[in-house]
Amino acid sequence: MGYELIAIDLDDTLLDKRKSITPKNKSMIQKALKQGVKVVLCSGRTHNAVIDYAKELDIKGNDQYMITNGGALVETMDQKILTQHTLSNEFYRRFVQFVKQNQLHYNVVDLQAKTYTSPEEWFDKYTIAQAYENNGGLYIREPDQLPSDFEITKAIINGNEAELDAVSPLVHATFDKDYFVVRTGEGFLEVFPRDVNKGRALKELAQSLNIELSKTIAIGDRDNDIPMIKIAGLGIAMENAQPEVKQVADTITTDNNHDGVGNAIEKYLIK
Structure with missing residues (x-):
């Protein structure tokens, strides 16, 4: 299976206990980007709280995307909003x-x-x-x-x-x-x-990019990651994930302090 997009949660998934990106996580993400894979940071955080991590990973431009506010916004790195769902x-x-x-x-x-x-x-x-x-x-x-x-x-x-x-x-x-x-x-x-979650946002983004959901990967650790883990072609839970997340995932990677994201990318994406 040639995966074309990976959606990655931030806290306790991409980020270790120090809120940092490990060297292996960074190097594997950059290798995936060089292969043309869309690497989408997917977080409950706002754009402002995600963008510095994206810059560190060299994810940039109007052809790269992030999912923020728990799926309420799908936007480019330059803050062009593709979809938004708000509360009145x-x-x-x-x-x-x-x-x-x-x-x-x-x-x-x-x-x-x-x-x-x-x-x-x-x-x-x-x-x-x-x-x-x-x-x-x-x-x-x-x-x-x-x-x-x-x-x-x-x-x-x-x-x-x-x-x-x-x-x-x-x-x-x-x-x-x-x-x-x-x-x-x-x-x-x-x-x-009601219908806003990371899974819906992943589906909206994939459709806009003409990427089949079967060619997407999602990786996370908490309840709010479950919708995208269930809808992705390959759903991956962190070793440190909540039990409910592990139950719906297709596979489990190592924890966030031991390169869980990097190990998953190396196994399923890097050619």
Whole structure:
């Protein structure tokens, strides 16, 4: 099988525990690029939080792509948007009302990678980390202080693992009917438009490039990677992946601290 595209999750997949790209991961990705394979970084992060890693890998230009905001945006390295799916201002207001009623910490992200949250006595460390990572600024605003047509790419409930474990059933019960709710990493329980996920984004990108899904690879480690791992021609789970991810994957590579991505590319892509 001649694979033409590989979609790679970032955190705990491409990146090791130091948030770095190992030398083997880098060299194998560059070899794949030289063979003409599309290497697509696919993350819940925003463009601003992905682009430096893309530059490090020499993934650049309008003929290279990234999937950001958990699949809400498919875009080029130069930020030309191919597809986008957003959440309405109506949802945003409902979401803020929900988190306030349940005394939760939150943030939302707009199309420009700006992070918004409500005024609080103190801000959750994960909210601060999100804004820092997005590199678009942290804005302290209530929904009624923003335009009536204000839209967001995702809404995030923040908290430690125990806090999110406790509130997850309520969040799913409240939003699952009309939205896609998923844990994307430590401290982040995220809400997206109903049909938005990395799998749909991979399908949209493959169609736009006239690449058959059977000729795609997807590799990841968490719940939000499951849709793309299931839809890709070859779905690969990291050794450090959650059990649910390993169950749906076609194969398992080494963990993120031991060149899991590089080893998978070497085995399935490099000629």
